[in-house]
Amino acid sequence: MLTHLNPSSVPPSRVVILGAHxxxxxxxxIKLTVSKIPVLAxxxxxxxxxxxxxxxxxxxxxxxxxxxxxxxxxxxxxGRDTATLIRNxxxxxxxxxxxxLQPCAHLIYFSSDAVYDSRHxxxxxxxxxxxxxxxxxxHLARELALAQVTTQxxxxxxxxxxxxIYGAGDTHNSYGPNRFLRTALTEGKxxxxxxxxETRDHVCIDDVIELTVQALHHLSSGTLNLVSGQxxxxxxxxxxxxxxxxxxITIESLPRSGSVTHRRFxxxxxxxxxxxxxxxxxxxxxxxxxxxxxxxxx
Numbered sequence: 001m002l003t004h005l006n007p008s009s010v011p012p013s014r015v016v017i018l019g020a021h022x023x024x025x026x027x028x029x030i031k032l033t034v035s036k037i038p039v040l041a042x043x044x045x046x047x048x049x050x051x052x053x054x055x056x057x058x059x060x061x062x063x064x065x066x067x068x069x070x071x072x073x074x075x076x077x078x079g080r081d082t083a084t085l086i087r088n089x090x091x092x093x094x095x096x097x098x099x100x101l102q103p104c105a106h107l108i109y110f111s112s113d114a115v116y117d118s119r120h121x122x123x124x125x126x127x128x129x130x131x132x133x134x135x136x137x138x139h140l141a142r143e144l145a146l147a148q149v150t151t152q153x154x155x156x157x158x159x160x161x162x163x164x165i166y167g168a169g170d171t172h173n174s175y176g177p178n179r180f181l182r183t184a185l186t187e188g189k190x191x192x193x194x195x196x197x198e199t200r201d202h203v204c205i206d207d208v209i210e211l212t213v214q215a216l217h218h219l220s221s222g223t224l225n226l227v228s229g230q231x232x233x234x235x236x237x238x239x240x241x242x243x244x245x246x247x248x249i250t251i252e253s254l255p256r257s258g259s260v261t262h263r264r265f266x267x268x269x270x271x272x273x274x275x276x277x278x279x280x281x282x283x284x285x286x287x288x289x290x291x292x293x294x295x296x297x298x
Contacts, residue, residue, distance in 0.1 A: 002158065002220040002269070002273040003221050003222050005156055010218075012067040013063075014067070015040070015066070015068075015069060016061070016067070017029055017039060017040070017041045017071065018058075018070045018095065019042075019043070019044070019070070021171075023170050024071045024205070024208060024209070024212075025041060025071045027205050028069065029041045042061070044072065049095065050090045052094075054091075054098075055094040055095070058094065060102075062102040063104070065104075066104045068095075068106070068107045068108070069108045069216075070092075070095055070108065070110060071110045073088050076135050084138075085137065089145075092141070092146060100153065103154075103155055104155060105156075106219055107158070108159075109143060109146050109157070110160050111140075111159050111160065111161045113162065113265075114131060114133070114136035115129040116128075118133075118136075118261055119261060122265075122266065123225065123263060124265070124268070125223050143159055147159075156219050156220070157221055158215050158220045158222065159222070161226065163201045163202065163228075164201070165204075165208055165226075166203070166285065166286075166289060167204060167206070176200065180238055181241060184241050185293055185297070189249060189252055192235060192238060192251060192254065193234070193253075193254050193256045196233055196238060197234070197235060197260055198234055198261055199231050199262040200232070200262075201230060201264065203228045203279070204228070204279075204285035206288075207228065207277075208226050220273070224270060225267075225270065228279040229265060229270075237282075240282065241290075
């Protein structure tokens with residue numbers, strides 16, 4: 001659950017975004033810029049956080065009044081092996097080094113719902129973190145490392161754990177809305193594992209950005225799952241996309257490699273933290289993403 005250190009909304013003086021070319025980072029930078037909030041977006045080309053000197057370089061760019069949003073990291077499509085785990089932990093180590101040298105005013109870390117046991121069907125912020133793979137282990141380890149340094153430096157620390165995020169700017173093409181929409185539009189088909197009976201929550205990038213901006217304005221600390229509260233099976237998701245595209249999409253079944261798992265989220269903490277927030281309905285978000293993808297293809 002979040003605690004708001006700013007009871008009323010106060011814009012940050014500047015937001016430093018790490019991982020500038022990522023899906024979340026790009027959307028967040030646009031939103032903040034439109035709102036006339038100064039942004040320093042740092043990409044891996046500008047600063048490789050895996051280098052042992054990265055912490056010192058980053059510290060030299062930070063100001064004590066900055067809010068830092070850490071989105072940098074190698075996602076599962078880049079690898080789920082030990083080497084990828086170590087590189088991701090090196091990035092966190094350098095951020096720790098940076099804020100130890102130059103404390104900031106606020107730190108937000110983008111984690112993942114992968115920190116929860118994949119076999120656990122019902123999840124809330126009070127669900128114990130028990131990751132089932134190295135990707136989840138990585139996020140949990142980074143959470144703990146950043147929590148330690150922010151406690152030492154008395155920096156408000158906010159952990160955001162999103163479920164699967166969808167939107168036209170996605171860079172990962174992960175199984176779910178992003179992949180389904182792209183293959184539906186380019187190949188006229190959607191491929192499901194098995195019968196697509198797994199239940200999942202999918203959150204629109206616009207909701208993720210809106211909640212992040214609210215956390216920045218309220219100087220929020222604590223942990224929050226970024227979800228929509230709308231659970232559907234992958235088969236239902238494919239059917240929704242097919243309907244939005246006029247019923248012309250072929251839905252195929254692929255052999256399943258793992259067991260069927262489900263995940264539903266309790267949204268009580270989200271509603272308590274941001275009572276005015278209403279999640280974008282899945283059908284609306286999908287229609288919006290289709291429109292944007294078509295516009296990008298034109």
